[in-house]
Amino acid sequence: MALKSFIHVHPDSHFPIQNLPYGAFKTHSTTLPRLGVAIGDYVLDLSEIAKSGLFNGLLLAGSDCFLQPTLNKFLAMGRPAWKEARDTLQKLLSSTEPALRDNMELRQKALVPMSEVEMVLPMEIGDYTDFFSSMHHAKNCGTIFVGPKNPIAPNWFRLPIAYHGRASSVVISGTDIIRPRGQGHPTGDSTPYFGPSLKLDFELEMATIVGPGNELGKTIDVNEAADHIFGVVLMNDWSGMTMFSCFTSSSSFLSNKISIAYLKETRFWQLEIFRHGNMFLLDPFLERVLVSTSVVIVGIYIFPPHLLGTTISPWIVTLDALQPFACDAPKQDPPPLPYLAEKISKNYDIALEVQIKPSGQKDSSVVTRSNLKNLYWTLTQQLAHHTINGCNLRPGDLLGTGTISGPEPDSLGCLLELTWNGQKALSLNGTTRKFLEDGDEVIFTGCCKGDGYNVGFGTCTGKVVPPRD
Amino acid sequence: MALKSFIHVHPDSHFPIQNLPYGAFKTHSTTLPRLGVAIGDYVLDLSEIAKSGLFNGLLLAGSDCFLQPTLNKFLAMGRPAWKEARDTLQKLLSSTEPALRDNMELRQKALVPMSEVEMVLPMEIGDYTDFFSSMHHAKNCGTIFVGPKNPIAPNWFRLPIAYHGRASSVVISGTDIIRPRGQGHPTGDSTPYFGPSLKLDFELEMATIVGPGNELGKTIDVNEAADHIFGVVLMNDWSGMTMFSCFTSSSSFLSNKISIAYLKETRFWQLEIFRHGNMFLLDPFLERVLVSTSVVIVGIYIFPPHLLGTTISPWIVTLDALQPFACDAPKQDPPPLPYLAEKISKNYDIALEVQIKPSGQKDSSVVTRSNLKNLYWTLTQQLAHHTINGCNLRPGDLLGTGTISGPEPDSLGCLLELTWNGQKALSLNGTTRKFLEDGDEVIFTGCCKGDGYNVGFGTCTGKVVPPRD
Numbered sequence: 008m009a010l011k012s013f014i015h016v017h018p019d020s021h022f023p024i025q026n027l028p029y030g031a032f033k034t035h036s037t038t039l040p041r042l043g044v045a046i047g048d049y050v051l052d053l054s055e056i057a058k059s060g061l062f063n064g065l066l067l068a069g070s071d072c073f074l075q076p077t078l079n080k081f082l083a084m085g086r087p088a089w090k091e092a093r094d095t096l097q098k099l100l101s102s103t104e105p106a107l108r109d110n111m112e113l114r115q116k117a118l119v120p121m122s123e124v125e126m127v128l129p130m131e132i133g134d135y136t137d138f139f140s141s142m143h144h145a146k147n148c149g150t151i152f153v154g155p156k157n158p159i160a161p162n163w164f165r166l167p168i169a170y171h172g173r174a175s176s177v178v179i180s181g182t183d184i185i186r187p188r189g190q191g192h193p194t195g196d197s198t199p200y201f202g203p204s205l206k207l208d209f210e211l212e213m214a215t216i217v218g219p220g221n222e223l224g225k226t227i228d229v230n231e232a233a234d235h236i237f238g239v240v241l242m243n244d245w246s247g248m249t250m251f252s253c254f255t256s257s258s259s260f261l262s263n264k265i266s267i268a269y270l271k272e273t274r275f276w277q278l279e280i281f282r283h284g285n286m287f288l289l290d291p292f293l294e295r296v297l298v299s300t301s302v303v304i305v306g307i308y309i310f311p312p313h314l315l316g317t318t319i320s321p322w323i324v325t326l327d328a329l330q331p332f333a334c335d336a337p338k339q340d341p342p343p344l345p346y347l348a349e350k351i352s353k354n355y356d357i358a359l360e361v362q363i364k365p366s367g368q369k370d371s372s373v374v375t376r377s378n379l380k381n382l383y384w385t386l387t388q389q390l391a392h393h394t395i396n397g398c399n400l401r402p403g404d405l406l407g408t409g410t411i412s413g414p415e416p417d418s419l420g421c422l423l424e425l426t427w428n429g430q431k432a433l434s435l436n437g438t439t440r441k442f443l444e445d446g447d448e449v450i451f452t453g454c455c456k457g458d459g460y461n462v463g464f465g466t467c468t469g470k471v472v473p474p475r476d
Numbered sequence: 477m478a479l480k481s482f483i484h485v486h487p488d489s490h491f492p493i494q495n496l497p498y499g500a501f502k503t504h505s506t507t508l509p510r511l512g513v514a515i516g517d518y519v520l521d522l523s524e525i526a527k528s529g530l531f532n533g534l535l536l537a538g539s540d541c542f543l544q545p546t547l548n549k550f551l552a553m554g555r556p557a558w559k560e561a562r563d564t565l566q567k568l569l570s571s572t573e574p575a576l577r578d579n580m581e582l583r584q585k586a587l588v589p590m591s592e593v594e595m596v597l598p599m600e601i602g603d604y605t606d607f608f609s610s611m612h613h614a615k616n617c618g619t620i621f622v623g624p625k626n627p628i629a630p631n632w633f634r635l636p637i638a639y640h641g642r643a644s645s646v647v648i649s650g651t652d653i654i655r656p657r658g659q660g661h662p663t664g665d666s667t668p669y670f671g672p673s674l675k676l677d678f679e680l681e682m683a684t685i686v687g688p689g690n691e692l693g694k695t696i697d698v699n700e701a702a703d704h705i706f707g708v709v710l711m712n713d714w715s716g717m718t719m720f721s722c723f724t725s726s727s728s729f730l731s732n733k734i735s736i737a738y739l740k741e742t743r744f745w746q747l748e749i750f751r752h753g754n755m756f757l758l759d760p761f762l763e764r765v766l767v768s769t770s771v772v773i774v775g776i777y778i779f780p781p782h783l784l785g786t787t788i789s790p791w792i793v794t795l796d797a798l799q800p801f802a803c804d805a806p807k808q809d810p811p812p813l814p815y816l817a818e819k820i821s822k823n824y825d826i827a828l829e830v831q832i833k834p835s836g837q838k839d840s841s842v843v844t845r846s847n848l849k850n851l852y853w854t855l856t857q858q859l860a861h862h863t864i865n866g867c868n869l870r871p872g873d874l875l876g877t878g879t880i881s882g883p884e885p886d887s888l889g890c891l892l893e894l895t896w897n898g899q900k901a902l903s904l905n906g907t908t909r910k911f912l913e914d915g916d917e918v919i920f921t922g923c924c925k926g927d928g929y930n931v932g933f934g935t936c937t938g939k940v941v942p943p944r945d
Contacts, residue, residue: 134644165668166659171640175603175868176692185693187865190635190813199634201813204865223645223785224654224944316692344659344670396656396673397943399644474866475693 009459012100013108014118016047021322021454021463023047024100025331027093028322028464029078029238032124040076040127045322045465046100048121055117061099061106064091078130078216078237078323082402085219086234093327126321128179130216130403135172135317136393137212137244137407139163140384142337144412147424164341167384167392169409172244176316177405184245184316184469186445203474206429207443210244211361211420211451213379214407215386216323220400227400229391230350233326235400236386239379241320241359241451241467242407246421319405320451320467328462332356332455336385346395347388354380357464359411359453361420365438366446372435377413377420379453445473478928481569482577483587485516490791490923490932492516493569494800496562497791497933498547498707501593509545509596514791514934515569517590524586530568530575533560547599547685547706547792551871554688555703562796595790597648599685599872604641604786605862606681606713606876608632609853611806613881616893633810636853636861638878641713645785646874653714653785653938655914672943675898676912679713680830680889680920682848683876684855685792689869696869698860699819702795704869705855708848710789710828710920710936711876715890788874789920789936797931801825801924805854815864816857823849826933828880828922830889834907835915841904846882846889848922914942 012024022028022045031040032050043050053073062068066088072081081088099107107113139145142159149158186207190199218237221227227235336352357379364371384392389406410420419425422442425433432439443449449471453464481493491497491514500509501519512519522542531537535557541550550557568576576582608614611628618627655676659668687706690696696704805821826848833840853861858875879889888894891911894902901908912918918940922933 134642171642173603173640173867174643175870175873178692185866189865198810199813201815223647341667344668346670396658397654398642401644404644 010097011102012046013102013104014047014049014100018459019461020047021045021461021465023460023462024097025457025460026324026328026462027096027100028324028328029081029129030321030323031077031127031129032119032321033127034119034124042073042075042078042081042129043119043124044096045121046118049118050121050124051096051100052117052119055113056096056099056107059113059117062092062095064095066091067095077128077403079403082130082216082218082237083220089218089237089325090327093325126179126181128177128319129321129323132174132177132403132405133401135174135177135405135407136169137172137409138167138169138384138389139409140167140382140389141409141411141420142383143381143414143418144410144420144424147412147419151423151428164339164383165343166347167389169389169393169406172317172405172407174405178316178318178469180241180318180320180465180467180469182316182318182469183472184318185472186474188474205442206423207471208246208422209361209443209449209451210246210410211359211375211377211412212242212244212407212410213357213359213453214240214242214319214405215390216240217390217400217404217406218402220402220404221394223399224397225394225399226346226397227391227394229347229387232387232390235390236326238323238325239329239355239357239386239464240323241453241464242405243318243449243451243467243469244407244410245316245318245469316469317407318467318469320453320464322465324462324464329355329357329455331457332462334380337383339383343388347392349385349387352385353387354382354385355455356380357453357455359451362450362452363435363440363443364448364450365435365440365444366448368436368438370436371448371450374422374433374435375417375419375425377411377418379408379411381411381413381418382408443471445471447471479566480571481515482571482573483516483518483569487928488930489516490514490930490934492929492931493566494926494929495793495797495931496565496569497793497797498550498598499790499792500546500596500598501588501790502596503588503593511542511544511547511550511598512588512593513565514590515587518587519590519593520565520569521586521588524582525565525568525576528582528586531561531564533564535560536564546597546872548872551599551685551687551706552689558687558706558794559796562794595648595650597646597788598790598792601643601646601872601874602870604643604646604874604876605638606641606878607636607638607853607858608878609636609851609858610878610880610889611852612850612883612887613879613889613893616881616888620892620897633808633852634812635816636858638858638862638875641786641874641876643874647785647787647938649710649787649789649934649936649938651785651787651938652941653787654941655943657943674911675892676940677715677891678830678912678918678920679715679879680828680844680846680881681711681713681876681879682826682828682922683709683711683788683874684859685709686859686869686873686875687871689871689873690863692868693866694863694868695815695866696860696863698816698856701856701859704859705795707792707794708798708824708826708855708933709792710922710933711874712787712918712920712936712938713876713879714785714787714938785938786876787936787938789922789933791934793931793933798824798826798924800926801931803849806852808852812857816861818854818856821854822856823851823854824924825849826922826924828920831919831921832904832909832912833917833919834904834909834913835917837905837907839905840917840919843891843902843904844886844888844894846880846887848877848880850880850882850887851877912940914940916940 016023027044042053057073145159188203216237218235332355333353334356336354359377361375362371412420426441429441432441451467455462485492496513511522526542614628657672685706687704801824802822803825805823828846830844831840881889895910898910901910920936924931
């Protein structure tokens, strides 16, 4: 029979004793953030558990890793410490264990109602990298902007592609997302203008939080990569673009024999292009990359990749809690080079959902349902590939999966795909959307269905607000 | 008459009392790094000065900012605190001030011979961005890879272009640089191989260290940007590429009507290209971007931008120490948009030199001499532009200038330009180089010539070593 806690956990809760995700929180009485795990409607304050000496295992007895304001020290300790903590906490919280259950004074101090806490970023993020691992997303974007012929380049199947993100703009769920501004460029040879970005979009992603990591110049073997993944969060890698006003639709580009070089990662990039010997400009801010069929690229810049911010959910669900939901990753053809070949290639069956709540509406509407198992490149392949050139990963680094789209039309991971680049509007009870408008709140949820319990991620939310002055 | 210190400083020294650059150091007796300023052949230990109460100004009296292992806390305090510290230290070190001069016990503790210290990174770098602000560098790269017609795209003159770097691989001067490996691609449709990167190169750059910074969603006015720049370091943004074995030279590309889309920033980028309807692959690792005149770009990725590492000099020369060497920035045409228009547009006259010391050779050879004043976009324009979309900068962020090339053939900032992409070899007493070989040590120096004194940066060095297993 299933493990049970002495704390009442509603059957629909994301946070039963089987989950115990990690986060950092503040209360009205605390100044520095504290570390905790979620259990039902409570946060268990790990600093109180540590101070009362209940972490009594080999690795954690006497450690101050749970007295820190972030998880980084604990992340650096690696899987043996993570397993010891999980065993200790599942035992402490189980219905049969008196140590915490029958200690009313400690329960008072250590069990804080979730309604009374403010969640904050649980780790310092040294570097943030965003991959591009969903084949359905790659295929849809390629089809939209290049056409149905060869929508995905062959090297996409050779290695997990990524781009480099900005760590400073990673924010916790609930943070407002400010519509950015920058130089725009209505036509190729006109003077740039300055204005707000258009076509704001969400990107349904998840992200791994890195554990011990590696030294600069060393690599992590793909078959040992799981020991460097502490856990997973929901992530919304917001994006947008300018310049679109001057174009009717991508099909008109194509009909004009101009194709758009576009993938989500390119939305913030700049190309300098000269066409027929004349330079044709694109602005680095927020627009898709435009390439005629007779151009030569003379320079490509990313600056910066994150204008809006990247929102993550407050609770890190550990890889250990996700093991019951492991499933086979898709067969990879062509077979990857040996450094990417896994003895066992795993995905995780995590149901994902996106809702949008327009300003002034009482209810939100579900706009898509996807699943992490839709990834082509696994989390472990992403991590191993990141280090193959000797690039060093550090505890707390964030590795995004890229937009996670499924095969069905209602399983697409961004509005770009759902509205087929604004060609068809989504209906949200009464109103419609092609892209996000100011006041729209975007709500992600993620959950694994166990036998009589969930292992869930809670929500990852953000509201779009106009530019500030 | 010029300010003098009671400490003897050789006239050729980079570190007279007029400079006082900041760094972090370790000694055989210290465990945690300490903060110091350089004076002649000594490091003044700021923790000792702070502990003895000699920082007695309004802002620094009682502050623990100099008891930290990094400068981040001091950087966050801003220009008034930086000026107070400089005034206090110049007074303490002057020949006429007894407080330190005549306190032998404190001098014992606080003045550490440089020969006895190991310098370490002086700040935690939250994010690293690399600009591309030298017009001569842009023009040479464009000419090499696209041809003399329109070598620079017009939007290069509209805003300071940049790309996003990786913070984890920024290392201190003296750290070995390991030749990376990755997937290579000898021809368009063959199976990728795995191997070391070729055409290793240095990039002569400088970088600003950010002070207080800004909130996400807010911007920094270009005319206030200087208050967010603490100081400047020398920087070598190492780069390289694979894949070149299969091509004889860029001219052969051009003669084959294939142009190379290339700028320094693209060396680590990947393009997925389809040409004549067939996908043509490029590997994301270490190669230049190749585009035929009949291709459509379907995706562009950066991953990761730093394979080799980025080396910075240990001493941060403050903007205050550089003021005597300020000079007019070049006139900008077209005039930038209002958010980039500066009331006073300044560069700094900093002479830069690069030497290479091949393995086994006793002497190094000078390969180029350039100057920071060659920048088209100023340091303040770079910083202001970075925030215009609301991107938040944090204390300790690193903003690279990009390769700094001058107008003369012997003032070019990388081997790519100096050897015109390997078409002509450089002679280094007895041997020759087209690109860097294992064992080569690269040494940067930078110095401002004052009236009877220097304000210098010391050196920024690194040696190329083969891949590790």
